[in-house]
Amino acid sequence: MKKLLFAAVTGYFALAGLLVFGLHFHYGVFTKRLLQPIHFPHATHINKVGLACTKCHITVTNSPAASAPPLAVCMECHTKVKTESPEIKILTEHWTKQEPIEWSKIHQLPWHVRFTHKRHIAAGVDCTVCHGEVNTMTQVHQVRSLEMGWCVSCHRENNAPTDCWTCHK
Numbered sequence: 001m002k003k004l005l006f007a008a009v010t011g012y013f014a015l016a017g018l019l020v021f022g023l024h025f026h027y028g029v030f031t032k033r034l035l036q037p038i039h040f041p042h043a044t045h046i047n048k049v050g051l052a053c054t055k056c057h058i059t060v061t062n063s064p065a066a067s068a069p070p071l072a073v074c075m076e077c078h079t080k081v082k083t084e085s086p087e088i089k090i091l092t093e094h095w096t097k098q099e100p101i102e103w104s105k106i107h108q109l110p111w112h113v114r115f116t117h118k119r120h121i122a123a124g125v126d127c128t129v130c131h132g133e134v135n136t137m138t139q140v141h142q143v144r145s146l147e148m149g150w151c152v153s154c155h156r157e158n159n160a161p162t163d164c165w166t167c168h169k
Contacts, residue, residue: 034104036139038087046135053127053134064116068103071095107131107142114169129154 045051054060056069075095082088094101107130109115120130127134132143144150148167155162 034106034141036104037101038090039139040087042134042137042140054121060117061121062118064114064118066117068101071101106140107146109146112169113167115167123158123160125158 045056046053053066056073057066058069058073060066071091071094074091078088078091083092091101130144130146131140134140151167152162154160155166160166
């Protein structure tokens, strides 16, 4: 009887673990939160200063990737603005040493997906559709699954191409 009870409890916890694992990786229930080398307050830059996403993510309109902003973009303002801030001091140190900041990539897609921001920007798709309300996040994290079903649903709702080769290499 004890062996049967032990097997049932073990099986229950194994199943629960698989369920949590599956939800995490396949349904986007949990969000990925990576620590960045410098805390960047999107809310300040978007809501208070009024910067558009394309001001910092300069390659988004002409390249497949949005990429992290080059330090030169940050230093356009931060040679004079908030120079005593600990975060800006780190930024300035990187600028002085001509060392790039190693930002962590938040939104990951499988290797076989050919995604381009350029097409979506040209079609007038707002960044929040895929990235969420970044202007309210204290730390940027992935809020959409970005899985095939989610993307295909969006394409269908917006009469965008759903041919496999649209997104797959």
